[in-house]
Amino acid sequence: MVKKQLIIDKALELFAEQGFEATSVQQITEKCGISKGAFYLSFKSKGELISAMIDHFMIEITTRIDHVVNNTDDNVLLYTFYYETFQSFQKHSDFAKVFIKEQTHTIDKELLLKISYYHSLFEGAILSIIERVFGEKVKQTKYDLLYCIKSFIGIYTELNLFYNVPLDLQSLAESFVEKTNLLAKHTTIPLISAETVQSMEHPLIEEVKIEKLLEIIEQTIIETKEPIEKESLVLLKQELLEPALSPAIIKGLINNIRNNPDCKWIAYLLLHYFTFKI
Amino acid sequence: MVKKQLIIDKALELFAEQGFEATSVQQITEKCGISKGAFYLSFKSKGELISAMIDHFMIEITTRIDHVVNNTDDNVLLYTFYYETFQSFQKHSDFAKVFIKEQTHTIDKELLLKISYYHSLFEGAILSIIERVFGEKVKQTKYDLLYCIKSFIGIYTELNLFYNVPLDLQSLAESFVEKTNLLAKHTTIPLISAETVQSMEHPLIEEVKIEKLLEIIEQTIIETKEPIEKESLVLLKQELLEPALSPAIIKGLINNIRNNPDCKWIAYLLLHYFTFKI
DNA sequence: TTGACAAATGACCGACTAGTCATCTAGTAT
DNA sequence: ATACTAGATGACTAGTCGGTCATTTGTCAA
Structure with a gap:
């Protein structure tokens, strides 16, 4: 279309x-x-356009960052995360602007749900990075770090997207890595505990259920022309219904589809589904 | 009214x-x-209501923080600033919500100008705090610090105003003081230079000119009933037109009016006018 | 050339908006 | 009792909005 x-x-x-x-x-x-x-x-409506737009770009951004983070060594993970995030935001700067502006401004409940869904994916990614990089050392302060990292990204957003300040993304990322390390190593007074996070009035985010996943896969099987992608999708669908294949084969099948624009969201969801499962 | x-x-x-x-x-x-x-x-219009509302609350918040900061020792300055800011935001939480939500969202140019005017006052306050507390040591990184402090306040805002997380403002302020000190002491890679700030596409903010100041004072002289306030205003107006009085007398006159709700904005403006002048 | 069907159009609808103004009302002074 | 006035009213204007649908247009095969 x-x-x-x-x-x-x-x-x-x-x-x-x-x-x-x-x-x-x-x-x-x-x-x-x-x-x-x-x-x-x-x-169907103006709302559906907005919804489709958010999906389109957030799938793009989320899968890209996820892929990069999953294929990066721990010692440069933080830097890579910052750098790739800034890159993504820069590439889709118009969308980033809209997304940031509207997240506190939208009244439509379904839209808010969608927005917080993608936010929670992003937070999850940051948390897993924190755990990989700092591990047990930041047990007490990992949520502090999460929010600091988020607000560092907010600084970039404000400067670059709203004030059009020309920034060198590499030194920007370096600078934020330094700040993050400082805070991770020396913070003694925790700000936000796990209970605090629990108590937050998050909108109820629907888990991506297996039924929903199957539905998306079936739809894509119909639409896809490429035989390899098609067969991979069929096998993966079979695996969801009746686990039989080895992790290596599953990983391979997911790799078959992850470069196809129509499949990358399925690849992302399946990857997280199976890593959680195994 | x-x-x-x-x-x-x-x-x-x-x-x-x-x-x-x-x-x-x-x-x-x-x-x-x-x-x-x-x-x-x-x-006169819906826009005038919004404009009046912003003035009403921002004058309240700005003068309060300014007064507290001006009457606090350097060693607890940072803590007091955070604490008072959070207090102010908490007290006027509905307004804070609106102000934060709308700052990126408003199209009306006059309104944007007003918003960025108050923003620049806030930034100015933070910068003077940084200079008082850390002085020469953060020469290279003071704008880094400025933006970090601003984004720490943003964390508070997000948690408290949008997720209704119950927070202890004292330990919150302590935690942010620790983080700020850490960043001030150990940051080696500056993020934002003075030139960067210069290059930002700030809307042109009209300096508070002496004419404008005189206008507000004259209006208030007419409206005020209290004789002490009235006479102080008359004398201060005279001083603006023809400097004659000693700093102590000026300070005293300003103190006469600063507790009157109708005059506190004039007090704030005059205080900054004369400290710059002398 | 005709018929069939999908794609595209824009006049139209009801619901809403900011802002106006002729009209009314309640209180005071004479 | 009368006259005056400041404050309050809500029907009204002129316009925008998202969304619909009868009609027109373009493109095929027969």
Whole structure:
């Protein structure tokens, strides 16, 4: 669907300037050079466009960071994480702007749920990095670190996306690594405990259930042309229903699909599903 | 004007939930139990209400933090600053929510200017604290520190205002003081230089000019009943036009007016005007 | 050339918005 | 009792919004 992508692209430009609410469907269709009716042939509603847009970019960003982090040595992990995150945000800067602006501003409950889902994935990634890099040493202060890392990324966001400050991403990442290490090594007064995090009024995030996963896979099997991807998906679906294959084979099958844009989200979900399982 | 205050209070509740745009004048008047017409007797427009609201609370918060900071020893300055800031935000939590949510979201240029004006006052306060506490030692990294302190406050904001996490403000402030000291003492890789800050695309903030100051003072002289305040204002106005009095007398006159709610903003502006001058 | 079908259009709908203004009301002074 | 006035009202205007749908257009095969 090339039309869908056109609408997402043009709408994103407008959203970045004006926000969701202030941007009308009319403005979007004018920028696309299509009629208002044509918009509703691609999306059921304005909300569905926003939802699709968030999925599109967050899948892109999440899978990329995840892949890089999973294939990096512990000693440069923190640096790589910062660097790749900044890279991702820079690449999709319009989207990043919108996402940050709207996260506190949206009223729509389903959208909020979606946003907090991706946020929790991001937090999970940071926590696993903290555990890999610092381990037991930061047992008391790992949530402190989590929030500090998040707010360091926030500094980058503010400077780069909202004030257009030219920044060297490498020295930026280095600087944040230094700060993170300092805080990890010397912090004695914990700020946020595990209980504090528990007590937070998080919106209930639906676990990615196996049924949902199967549904996505089936849909993709139908749409995919490539035979290797198709067969891999069929086998992986079989594995979800009836575990039989060895970890190496599973890993291989996931690797078969992870470079296909239509499959990378499935690859991400399956990877996390099986690592948790095994 | 008790009606004006009623509208500000009720509107703030709605803004905190829904934001400026999503809240209609109708909703506000319904919540106040007044007619739509009555709203426009108190405010020229919806925008003027928002503007007045921001002034009302930011003057409150700014003057309070400024006063506390100016009357605190260097050795507990950082702690006191964090603590008082959190206190202020907690006290005006609805406003804080709105202010944070809307700062990236507003399109209205005049409003943006107002918001960045108060932001720059806040940044100025933090910078002067950094200089007092750490002095020359953080020459290279003082802007790093500025942004870290700002983002620490952002952590508090996120936890307390948006996730309603119960927090002990004292240990929170202690924890942030420790983190700030760590970063100040050991950071070797600067992130943000003075040039970086210069290059930021700040909206042009109008200096508070002497004419504007005189205007506000004259207006307040007319409105004020208290004879001491009135006379102090008259003398201070004279001093602005023709410097004659000694610093001690000026300080005394400012002290005369700074506890009066209608005058505290003038007190703040004059204090900064004269310390810069002398 | 015709018929069939999908793609695209934009006039239209009901619901909402900020802001206005002729009208009304309650309190005071004479 | 009368006249005046400041405050309050809500129907109203002019406009925007998201979304719909009867109609038109373009593209095929027969």
